[in-house]
Amino acid sequence: MRYKLTIEYNGAGFSGWQIQPDARTVEGELEKAFSKILQRDIDLIGQGRTDAGVHARGQVAHVDIENVADVQKLIFGVNGLAGKEIYIKTIEEVHSDFHARFDATSREYAYTILKDSSPLQEHLGWSQNGDLDSTKLHECAALLNGEFDFSGFSKFNEENFTTLCTIQKSTFEEFDDKWVYRISANRFLRNMVRRITGTIVEVAKGKLTVSEFSELLENPDADVKSFTAPAKALVLEKVFY
Structure with a gap:
């Protein structure tokens, strides 16, 4: 069975x-x-x-x-x-022909960004000691809607048959002590969510512009550096079939 x-x-x-x-x-x-x-x-x-x-x-x-x-x-x-x-x-x-990988239609991840240091939450969140521009967080998230080439936001993997992924949801939820970034797509590349999140945070800190983020999204060969957020704050929430 x-x-x-x-x-x-x-x-x-x-x-x-x-x-x-x-x-x-x-x-x-x-x-x-x-x-x-x-x-x-x-x-x-x-x-x-x-x-x-x-x-x-x-x-x-x-x-x-x-x-x-x-x-x-x-x-x-x-x-x-x-x-x-x-x-x-x-x-x-x-059923005997069910396949956990090939039958999946989408996956959803959540990434937790802490507004300040929190010893109780540190192991599951990425602390930002300083204000992030929440408007820019939402602006960047809203740009991620549809199909894009994410080679500029992922680690090279020779096994990838394509670097195109279709984003179905990209939103930030704000709470008193944290932001939670939720993103779902038909597929994800290696380090993709962490690089998207890390780069958005750089924009929210004022170290990159929303336009630069958009440029890298539209053109993976653009002269814009992506940044990788730590693994500890990322959770695979659900797989859809």
Whole structure:
């Protein structure tokens, strides 16, 4: 049977989602836990990667499991072995041709920008000691609507078949102590959300202009430098099917 898993994790102690040699990853820890209980190799297929240090509230993966009488008991055991940083929230039986990656229609991320230093929130937010121009935050976010070539806002990856992505939502929510940037798209490139966010913050600080941000968005080869925000404040919120 094929099962769809929804997974939450704190990415601080991992080198990302995808299995890597000699590195601790979320996928690697989950596969080890499944294999230990089932006494056979298990291949977990995620909807996509998250970078080192990035968190997830709604990562999705699928797995094929045979001859298991009680899948809820199995997941209880996997959660126990995987440790407190990872938690499988739900498991549901899906059709045998369901694919966590290829069937996904969009993904949504949230990035938290703290208005001031906050020891209680520092591990999940990026502190800005000084005012950001909220008008410029909203102006930049509003420019991200539709399909763009994001090669100017991403780390080169030879596996990319295209650097075009379609943005479906790009908004800032303001609270007393923070801003939360929410962005959803059909696909994301490596470091893309962090570079978009980091560059928008540079605009809000007055170090770049809205026009320069727009220029880089419209022309990836423009002579405008992008900036990368820290991984610790980024969360994969949800994957849509």
